[in-house]
Amino acid sequence: MILEAFKELGLSDRTLDALAAKGFETPSPIQRLTIPVMLQNRNDIIAQAQTGTGKTAAFGLPIVELLEPRAKQVQALILAPTRELAIQVNDEIQSFRKGDLRVTPIYGGAAMNEQLRRLRAGVDIVVGTPGRILDHLRRGTLDLSSLRWLVLDEADEMLNMGFIDDVDEILSYAPDERRIFLFSATMPDRIAGLSRKYMRDIEVLRVENKQVTADLTDQIYFEVRESDKFDALTRIIDVENDFYGIVFCRTKVAVDQLVNNLLERGYAAEGLHGDVSQSQREKILRKFKKRHSNILVATDVAARGIDVSNLTHVINYSLPQDPESYVHRIGRTGRAGNEGTAITFISPAENRQFMFLQRQVKAEIRKETLPTGHDIVEMKKLKIKDELAEIVENETYADYDEIARELLAELDPEVALAALMRLAFKNELDESNYPEIRRIDVNRRGTSRLFIGLGKSSGYRPKLIVELLARECGIPQQKIDDVKCMDDFSFATIPFQDAEAAMKKLNSLRELAQDDRPLAKLAKESEKQSDRNPNGVRDSGRNYRRGPRDSYQRRGGSQDYSKRRDHTRRKY
Structure with missing residues (x-):
């Protein structure tokens, strides 16, 4: 039986069927450790494991096994540091037991009326962020009197985000007859103190820490427009001697469309997503493992549990929704001593999400240039x-x-x-x-357009605006772009992260202000359009723009693809 290892942990046939439908094959180390202990329902648990190790199933599966469905009372509360993680955990747990299980996400920014309606109707499991959960507890709209399990997911991240006091208060609402399961990659003193205060009969389970990403996985990214991603993908495939990889898309529709496009171009591609039957899934995976097809396009959920050790590439055709998914994806290459490459395509709209992802995974993801025709x-x-x-x-x-x-x-x-x-x-x-793929710099999207209340009538020209921003705000001149001077005001584009400090500094220069209005503010869309002439054509004659950007440099050399490739060992 393909899920025999999960069955040995004590899970029921119904749960095993759900895991098979999701494509799980073998339990991760944290799942092997945690599931049997949680099923005994005797101890509180502290589980130390890194992001991307399958913690949601580790605590979600035992809870689903043990709770009484449709009791119309909150039996489990799962706290997560972000709404994105709360949504992900909510969806994952629902997929373990469809039909008779009521799970609802509770987080800030969502409609309060809808959350109240669901809570009044009765739910079995609540997954939420500390702030909104505490809000409901104080209002009396969330009743924890029947709570049996309380899970703290990513506890150290909640500490880093300043939620630990909220968590402390939430725990005070929980009844004495409950189990607490604390999952954390690290164990800071404050988290340890929290465990001593509220937890009892603690069993500590640890998974040996490894690097978040494989040492043998080379992580790179390419900046491409959304419309150019397909051509970028085919170039990566074509330039490799023996491409064998998984391409990740976010939706079922995207998987089907990409597979069809690849097949039309003559590539041996197969697709996996939630609508693929189990028998068809097994057939597709057999073909892929035997290399009868060398490209597998999949969603994150459909790819869970796939164990292929000799992939050359993992391609993030679309960005994963969270850092954990990224780690899951790229961890599939660079296994068993084989070198692998993880490639991420970044469109301008995805830049900020990608910057956040880089900070979270704490790994070097370097920029490269796509190969030309x-x-x-x-x-x-x-x-x-x-x-x-x-x-x-x-x-x-x-x-x-x-x-x-x-x-x-x-x-x-x-x-x-x-x-x-x-x-x-x-x-x-x-x-x-190989049609031309225009080069872009997505970091240009990480900019802000400033409206500055100084113009030609005040004696200012673009060069003087640049000097003002450099002198007073400390912004290097090479980072100031697209300066435009009108009669009574000017515009300038500066890095997004410098905008707030620059406005604060300029607005403190009262001697330059023409009246009581702020000297600098973020330009509105209507104001951005005001630097056009009546015919809607930009007056480029008075525009100040920096010269062409230098090519991306790393370790003293250009990352131009054509200058770095070796046909005997294809390394980006």
Whole structure:
């Protein structure tokens, strides 16, 4: 039985069926440790494990096994530090037992009326952020008198985000007859103090800490427009000698569309998502593991539990929703001593989310430049030469001796060989098969447009505005862009992270203000349009713009793809 390892942990057949439908195959280390202890329902638990180790199933599966469905009383409360994690945990737990289980997410920013309606109707499990949970407790709209399990997920992150006092107060509402399960990657003193105050009969379970990402996984990203992602993906596939990887999409529709596009281009691709039946899933995975297909396109949920140790690539075609999903994804390459590459495509709209993800995973994800059509053709030529040399060395051409002599008797050698190449490779060496992908800098989206109440009537010109921002606000001149001076005001684009401090500083310069209004503020969309002439055309003659940006540099060298590739070992 494929889920025999899960069955040995004490899970019921109904839960095993749900896991099979989700594509789980083997339990993670934290699941092996935690599930049997939680099913005994005797001890409070402190479980130390890093993000991306399957903690949601570790605490969610035992709770689903033990609770009384549709009791219309809150039996389990799960606290998460962010609403994104709360939503993810909520969805995951619901998928373990559909039909007779009521789970609801409670977090700030969502409609209070809808949350009140659900709570009044009765729920079995509440998943929420500390602030909103505490709000409901103080209002008396959340009743924990029947609570049996309280889970603190990512407890150290709640401490880092300043929620620990809220958590302390929430725990004071819980009845004495409850179990507390604390999950944390680290155990700071404040968290340890909380456990001593509220937990009893504690059993500590630890998973050996490993690096969040595999040492052998090279993490890089490419900046591309959403419309160019498909062409970017095919370039990555084409430039590799032996591409074998998983491409992650966020939705079922995106998986199906990408698979269809790949098949139309002649690639051996298969797709996995929640609508794929178990029998079809097993068939697809057999093909992929035998390399009858070398590209597997999947959603995060559908890829859970897949164990393939020799992937060359993991491609984040769309950004994962949270750092944990990113870690799950890229951890599938760089296994079993094999080197692997994790690639993420970043569109301008995804820049801020990507910046947050980088900070959370605390790993180097370096920027690279996509290969051009010329790069790919050159790589293919090298591959052809290598394969021809291998055939000659192994003397596996004997069956073609006779036809070779006939062709050379009729044609010049160069003509015969060129014609054979065209017959074998058709248009593969035609650079026009690879349309231009325009380069972009997504960090330009990480900027703010300032409205400054100084213009030509005050004696200011673009150069003086740049000098003002550099002198008074400490912003390097090379980071000040697209300065525009009008009669009574000006515009300038500066880094997003500098905007608040710059406005505060400029507004303190009362000697420059023309009246009582603020000297600087964020430009509104209507104001951004005011630097156009009546015909809607920008007046570029008075525009101040920096020159072309330098190419991305790392360790003293350009990251230009074509200058760094080695056809014997393809490294981005």
